[in-house]
Amino acid sequence: EVQLLDSGGGLVQPGGSLRLSCAASGFSFSNYAMSWVRQTPGKRLECVSVIGTSGINTYYTDSVKGRFTISRDNSKNMLYLQMNSLRDEDTAVYHCAKGRGSSISSCHDFWGQGTLVTVSS
Amino acid sequence: DIEMTQSPSSVSASAGDRVTITCRASQGISTWLAWYQQKPGKAPKVLIYTASTLQSGVPSRFSGSGSGTDFTLSISSLQPEDFATYYCQQTNSFPLTFGGGTKVEMK
Numbered sequence: 001e002v003q004l005l006d007s008g009g010g011l012v013q014p015g016g017s018l019r020l021s022c023a024a025s026g027f028s029f030s031n032y033a034m035s036w037v038r039q040t041p042g043k044r045l046e047c048v049s050v051i052g053t054s055g056i057n058t059y060y061t062d063s064v065k066g067r068f069t070i071s072r073d074n075s076k077n078m079l080y081l082q083m084n085s086l087r088d089e090d091t092a093v094y095h096c097a098k099g100r101g102s103s104i105s106s107c108h109d110f111w112g113q114g115t116l117v118t119v120s121s
Numbered sequence: 122d123i124e125m126t127q128s129p130s131s132v133s134a135s136a137g138d139r140v141t142i143t144c145r146a147s148q149g150i151s152t153w154l155a156w157y158q159q160k161p162g163k164a165p166k167v168l169i170y171t172a173s174t175l176q177s178g179v180p181s182r183f184s185g186s187g188s189g190t191d192f193t194l195s196i197s198s199l200q201p202e203d204f205a206t207y208y209c210q211q212t213n214s215f216p217l218t219f220g221g222g223t224k225v226e227m228k
Contacts, residue, residue, distance in 0.1 A: 045165070045208055045219040061216050095164055107155035107212050109176065111164035 002026040002110045006096045009115030016086050016119070022079040022096030022112055030074040033099030033106050036081045038092035039114070048094070049081060050104045057104050063089070086119045093117075123147050123211050127220035133228040138199045142223045144192045144209035153213035156185055156194045159222075160205045168207075169194065199225070 008020040020036065035050045049070040050059040058070055069082040079096050093116050097108035124147040134140050144154065152172035157165040167176050169185035172192055182197040196203055204227055209220040 043206070043222060045210070045222075047210075047217040047219075050217075059215050100167075100170060105153075105212050105215070105217065107167060107170045107210060107217075108157075108165075109167045109170075111166070113164055 002098065004096050004098065004110060004112035006094065006112035006115045009094060009117045011118045011120065012086055013121050014087060014119055017082070017084045018086065018117060020081040020083065020094055020096075020115060020117075024077045024079065024096075024098070027098065029072075029077040031102060033102055033104045034072060034079045035097045035099065035108055036070060036079075036094055037097050037108060037111070038090075038094045038117075040092045046092075050099070051079070052104045053102050059104055083117070086117075088119050091117060091119045122216055123150060123214060123218050125209055125211055125218050125220040127207075127209055127223050129223060130221065131224040131226060133226050134199050135228045136199055136201055140196045140199055140203075140225060142194045142207055142209075142225075144187075144194070144220050146190045146192075146211055146213075149189045150211045150213035152188045153211055154185075154187070154192050155210045155212060156183075157208045157210065158203075158205045159208065165208060170212075196225075 003025045005023045036048045051070045067085045071080045093114040095114045096112040098110040099106035100109040126145045154172045156169040159165040173185045206224045
């Protein structure tokens, strides 16, 4: 059974940093693209970042480029999102999501339950 | 960026009804479209990918169609467990954008 356990969210002040983690199990992690998708308080969904199987190919939505870094450790079946210089508009529930295939443009066939990031002073 | 527009934003229906949701892309995306279902407090779940391919385990009352810019998700006979919010997503090009959602509510 595919399981994605995301963690690391919390309350942080504007300009602060957080590191999200996602522990994956139940599938061959190194064979699939992985993503972080956030859902805003208004329920809008946004694909924030995607990483290919080897970690070389990555994608970031424009609003987080230069501030967020996605990475993976295939030996530990772990996905990460380092978030720096956080802004109010980054407040959302962040889900890790498994790609349906190895392509970084795959849709997301399994999602973690999400971890809440609140950016507020 | 490709903008995805869903309609209606909400629909009231009864168990047994046929429900159709549409999704329009601001430019052609071939059949690179997925549909997701989300229930309150839960993560989204993929129902359909490449516009019409049913994800394993999803009931056959769900179907998808379309190509280019216009797509539909149909539920042939609404079941109580189908009351949820539905989102489309294009996977043709980055950023991979989602529609605003359609809430299917009980009449």
